[in-house]
Amino acid sequence: MAGRKETVSDKEILRFFEQSPDHFLTTNEVAEYLDFSKQGTRKRLYALADEKLLDFKKVGRNPAWWLTDEGREFLEVGE
Numbered sequence: 001m002a003g004r005k006e007t008v009s010d011k012e013i014l015r016f017f018e019q020s021p022d023h024f025l026t027t028n029e030v031a032e033y034l035d036f037s038k039q040g041t042r043k044r045l046y047a048l049a050d051e052k053l054l055d056f057k058k059v060g061r062n063p064a065w066w067l068t069d070e071g072r073e074f075l076e077v078g079e
Contacts, residue, residue, distance in 0.1 A: 008034055013044060014053060014075055017067040024064040 016033050017025060031041035045065055048054040053071035056063040 008036075010044075010048060010053070011075060013048065014067060014071050017054070017065070018072065018075060024066040026062060026064060030065070 013030070013034070016030065027038055027042050027045060030036075030045060031038045034041055034044075036044070045054060045056070045063070048071070049056055049065075051070075052068055053074055054065050055068050056065045058064075
């Protein structure tokens, strides 16, 4: 993949969802946590959704993201 080297793993992103008291998170909330741009965060979240580790629903113009069962299973692997 072209661009910057990833500084945050997929598992770290998914852990943020798992540990959040909220049922879903916005792109802005995740971007703030990661200290990434909104655009960079959106790319990572859509990539995780393509892998079925996250899912989303558009709320107005913005997606609301949540951890899928597959995402929870992915986090359990290797623990």
